[in-house]
Amino acid sequence: xxxxxxxxxxxxxxxxxxxxxxxxxxxxxxxxxxxxxxxxxxxxxxxxxxxxxxxxxxxxxxxxxxxxxxxxxxxxxxxxxxxxxxxxxxxxxxxxxxxxxxxxxxxxxxxxxx
Amino acid sequence: xxxxxxxxxxxxxxxxxxxxxxxxxxxxxxxxxxxxxxxxxxxxxxxxxxxxxxxxxxxxxxxxxxxxxxxxxxxxxxxxxxxxxxxxxxxxxxxxxxxxxxxxxxxxxxxxx
Numbered sequence: 001x002x003x004x005x006x007x008x009x010x011x012x013x014x015x016x017x018x019x020x021x022x023x024x025x026x027x028x029x030x031x032x033x034x035x036x037x038x039x040x041x042x043x044x045x046x047x048x049x050x051x052x053x054x055x056x057x058x059x060x061x062x063x064x065x066x067x068x069x070x071x072x073x074x075x076x077x078x079x080x081x082x083x084x085x086x087x088x089x090x091x092x093x094x095x096x097x098x099x100x101x102x103x104x105x106x107x108x109x110x111x112x113x114x
Numbered sequence: 115x116x117x118x119x120x121x122x123x124x125x126x127x128x129x130x131x132x133x134x135x136x137x138x139x140x141x142x143x144x145x146x147x148x149x150x151x152x153x154x155x156x157x158x159x160x161x162x163x164x165x166x167x168x169x170x171x172x173x174x175x176x177x178x179x180x181x182x183x184x185x186x187x188x189x190x191x192x193x194x195x196x197x198x199x200x201x202x203x204x205x206x207x208x209x210x211x212x213x214x215x216x217x218x219x220x221x222x223x224x225x226x227x
Contacts (some may be wrong), residue, residue, distance in 0.1 A: 099164060104157045104158075
């Protein structure tokens, strides 16, 4: 069985500060890992994905994440927060065979203070 | 290109009423999913389909039924709505092969009173 743990349901940073959202996963097979962003009253939009190629993955809007197998982590970072980054962020792990469904973490709501 | 479209976007039901949520995708994806989103719990898989005419249960299937009569459509039914089914429902699709991510609809906000 797969699982995802996101540490911190709420994270608040100042505009221009580093953003770090933590994600740890559990998987019995090599995982595919994803970060999705959800703006208020909208669906989920893909930020970036890891699918066993480069361990440092760059996504949209200046976000990146590093896959660390030894730590079973896939933390999301952005060097400088912008007000428009305020949203809820979900880490997810996918089965790369079979039904290929996503297992989601509980989400982290990011607030950006002016 | 519309992607994944869900209807309706909002609905209020009385306890015991029934309804069907429609998901349509125009990307020719084989796999389709229904998730529900509840505060502090992320998204949880209700049912899924790996192709036309096939469906299977996810982690939280009780109280829901699904059908996939056409490849592009995946219907989620509530036969007798309960307040515990108040949630936001998301449909998603993904192609069979490769490492492509899932594409999500905009969601349906359902309230059962």
